[in-house]
Amino acid sequence: xxxxxxxxxxxxxxxxxxxxxxxxxxxxxxxxxxxxxxxxxxxxxxxxxxxxxxxxxxxxxxxxxxxxxxxxxxxxxxxxxxxxxxxxxxxxxxxxxxxxxxxxxxxxxxxxxxxxxxxxxxxxxxxxxxxxxxxxxxxxxxxxxxxxxxxxxxxxxxxxxxxxxxxxxxxxxxxxxxxxxxxxxxxxxxxxxxxxxxxxxxxxxxxxxxxxxxxxxxxxxxxxxxxxxxxxxxxxxxxxxxxxxxxxxxxxxxxxxxxxxxxxxxxxxxxxxxxxxxxxxxxxxxxxxxxxxxxxxxxxxxxxxxxxxxxxxxxxxxxxxxxxxxxxxxxxxx
Amino acid sequence: xxxxxxxxxxxxxxxxxxxxxxxxxxxxxxxxxxxxxxxxxxxxxxxxxxxxxxxxxxxxxxxxxxxxxxxxxxxxxxxxxxxxxxxxxxxxxxxxxxxxxxxxxxxxxxxxxxxxxxxxxxxxxxxxxxxxxxxxxxxxxxxxxxxxxxxxxxxxxxxxxxxxxxxxxxxxxxxxxxxxxxxxxxxxxxxxxxxxxxxxxxxxxxxxxxxxxxxxxxxxxxxxxxxxxxxxxxxxxxxxxxxxxxxxxxxxxxxxxxxxxxxxxx
Numbered sequence: 001x002x003x004x005x006x007x008x009x010x011x012x013x014x015x016x017x018x019x020x021x022x023x024x025x026x027x028x029x030x031x032x033x034x035x036x037x038x039x040x041x042x043x044x045x046x047x048x049x050x051x052x053x054x055x056x057x058x059x060x061x062x063x064x065x066x067x068x069x070x071x072x073x074x075x076x077x078x079x080x081x082x083x084x085x086x087x088x089x090x091x092x093x094x095x096x097x098x099x100x101x102x103x104x105x106x107x108x109x110x111x112x113x114x115x116x117x118x119x120x121x122x123x124x125x126x127x128x129x130x131x132x133x134x135x136x137x138x139x140x141x142x143x144x145x146x147x148x149x150x151x152x153x154x155x156x157x158x159x160x161x162x163x164x165x166x167x168x169x170x171x172x173x174x175x176x177x178x179x180x181x182x183x184x185x186x187x188x189x190x191x192x193x194x195x196x197x198x199x200x201x202x203x204x205x206x207x208x209x210x211x212x213x214x215x216x217x218x219x220x221x222x223x224x225x226x227x228x229x230x231x232x233x234x235x236x237x238x239x240x241x242x243x244x245x246x247x248x249x250x251x252x253x254x255x256x257x258x259x260x261x262x263x264x265x266x267x268x269x270x271x272x273x274x275x276x277x278x279x280x281x282x283x284x285x286x287x288x289x290x291x292x293x294x295x296x297x298x299x300x301x302x303x304x305x306x307x308x309x310x311x312x313x314x315x316x317x318x319x320x321x322x323x324x325x326x327x328x329x330x331x332x333x334x
Numbered sequence: 335x336x337x338x339x340x341x342x343x344x345x346x347x348x349x350x351x352x353x354x355x356x357x358x359x360x361x362x363x364x365x366x367x368x369x370x371x372x373x374x375x376x377x378x379x380x381x382x383x384x385x386x387x388x389x390x391x392x393x394x395x396x397x398x399x400x401x402x403x404x405x406x407x408x409x410x411x412x413x414x415x416x417x418x419x420x421x422x423x424x425x426x427x428x429x430x431x432x433x434x435x436x437x438x439x440x441x442x443x444x445x446x447x448x449x450x451x452x453x454x455x456x457x458x459x460x461x462x463x464x465x466x467x468x469x470x471x472x473x474x475x476x477x478x479x480x481x482x483x484x485x486x487x488x489x490x491x492x493x494x495x496x497x498x499x500x501x502x503x504x505x506x507x508x509x510x511x512x513x514x515x516x517x518x519x520x521x522x523x524x525x526x527x528x529x530x531x532x533x534x535x536x537x538x539x540x541x542x543x544x545x546x547x548x549x550x551x552x553x554x555x556x557x558x559x560x561x562x563x564x565x566x567x568x569x570x571x572x573x574x575x576x577x578x579x580x581x582x583x584x585x586x587x588x589x590x591x592x593x594x595x596x597x598x599x600x
Contacts, residue, residue, distance in 0.1 A: 196461060196462055197460055197461065197462050198454035198456060198460075198462050200462070201443070201447055201450075201451075201454055201462060202451075202454070204440070204442065204443060205440045205443060205447075205451055208440040208441060208442040208443060209438070209439070209440040209441065211436070211438065212436075212437075212438035212439055212440050212451075213440065213451065214402075214421070214422060215400075215402070215422055215432070215434050215438035216422065216438055216451040216452040217421070217422040217423035217425070217426045217451075217452035217453075218423070218451065218452060219421075219423060276440065276441075276442035276443070277442050
């Protein structure tokens with residue numbers, strides 16, 4: 001078997017599995033997570049309470065679900081700054097449909113998801129047809145979608161939402177919050193798509209070298225549109241999960257902070273802004289790390305300004321370390 | 335071996351139906367007229383070189399053949415039927431594989447994946463069949479006597495020459511009847527150039543139609559059946575290798591020799 005997949009002498013492969021694991025971006029991050037956990041637990045043992053750890057997981061879920069779509073998009077060479085607004089739009093749309101229009105909540109959820117997918121499609125079209133660079137196009141749509149949310153709600157939060165819907169966001173099974181189960185399921189789907197389907201390979205090809213992908217007959221435009229739609233979809237999904245968790249459709253749920261958190265989680269998790277590289281497991285660890293920092297600083301009673309400073313330093317360190325790692329792995333010149 | 339026989343006489347192995355023909359192709363980019371009138375007829379079992387100075391329109395011609403540009407005027411015929419290709423995917427459907435000058439490889443993906451791009455093997459309907467992808471790549475590479483290490487090696491780790499060979503192997507893997515190559519030996523050393531030449535000869539022996547752009551006249555005269563000379567957006571002549579020589583071709587490329595007298599009559 002191995003003989004058939006090799007054509008000559010070994011090269012650039014065959015490093016021992018331990019080295020391979022240590023070189024993975026996730027490994028460093030997991031170590032950082034453990035270190036922060038230990039330091040915080042020493043200052044305040046309550047950090048390790050099941051209830052507190054569950055809170056961390058709950059918050060990480062929101063980042064992670066959004067980051068699944070956002071990361072796939074970034075691996076494909078795109079970027080979506082509107083996710084913070086689409087997050088709100090998804091939650092608000094679903095909440096409005098079930099809370100004000102009186103539509104049954106399962107259909108309202110689909111309505112919210114459709115709004116997110118539509119927003120993603122709008123992003124892709126602004127980029128493809130108007131030739132606006134992704135970062136500017138989605139910054140523009142971020143403002144547009146934010147305005148739409150206020151328009152829909154008149155600036156008021158939508159309450160109350162149906163009890164059954166709230167249970168989706170608040171319930172637990174054997175101590176595990178439903179939302180964590182959703183996140184795992186969504187993570188598995190995105191992992192499968194990225195690592196085990198031809199589409200995943202094509203996404204990496206488009207992100208790695210768009211021109212080459214097109215020259216090889218890949219329908220680059222179609223792939224990019226799909227990625228923006230998926231990005232909008234997961235942002236809205238996260239918004240709906242959040243609405244269910246807090247029991248209301250909040251106009252101020254998302255915003256630029258959420259956009260930056262999601263992009264940060266993806267970058268910390270080893271997604272390259274240059275496209276092509278990254279993994280869903282990395283993003284999961286990145287999301288958990290962000291959420292842990294948020295929580296740890298509160299539990300350890302550290303003044304809030306340190307939160308942003310620490311996140312900023314970790315982001316820069318993660319990307320810098322990633323560059324060094326990649327230089328070694330791929331011998332990137334230039 | 336028939337390859338040797340016909341390369342000695344300079345006559346095509348099968349001068350029957352042309353597999354591919356460009357007729358009166360013109361293409362402008364805004365004010366710039368890249369191609370004025372290009373005619374080119376290629377036959378199966380032949381290596382057809384396109385030569386010309388920089389700016390003569392060779393690469394534009396190749397991009398029209400590969401579906402990346404659409405001609406303003408003129409027709410493209412494949413197997414005698416006029417076709418209109420809108421992108422590289424459609425060119426593939428018409429049986430055309432391309433080795434681009436920039437190679438069109440994705441550095442962060444491995445050899446096997448790069449070789450499969452555009453035609454990724456599936457298991458069931460949605461699953462990627464990585465094992466088959468790697469097997470196919472290894473089979474093609476060993477068939478071409480190419481040694482580039484494991485097929486899981488990232489393209490970014492390969493040298494320029496190795497990348498060129500992988501790009502050619504990818505075109506071979508598609509097993510399409512028409513293969514276009516843009517300057518396949520530009521970045522290669524002597525030994526690698528000879529290897530590419532062997533691969534082209536082998537493809538000719540398999541009956542493929544090979545259209546190759548090259549600046550390397552020594553390489554051209556070693557492997558060509560036909561040579562089309564381009565100058566300033568025109569195809570000025572198509573010559574059988576046996577009926578011309580290097581000086582004549584250089585003269586036509588630079589414009590010091592008129593083309594009409596030398597041109598082979600189709």
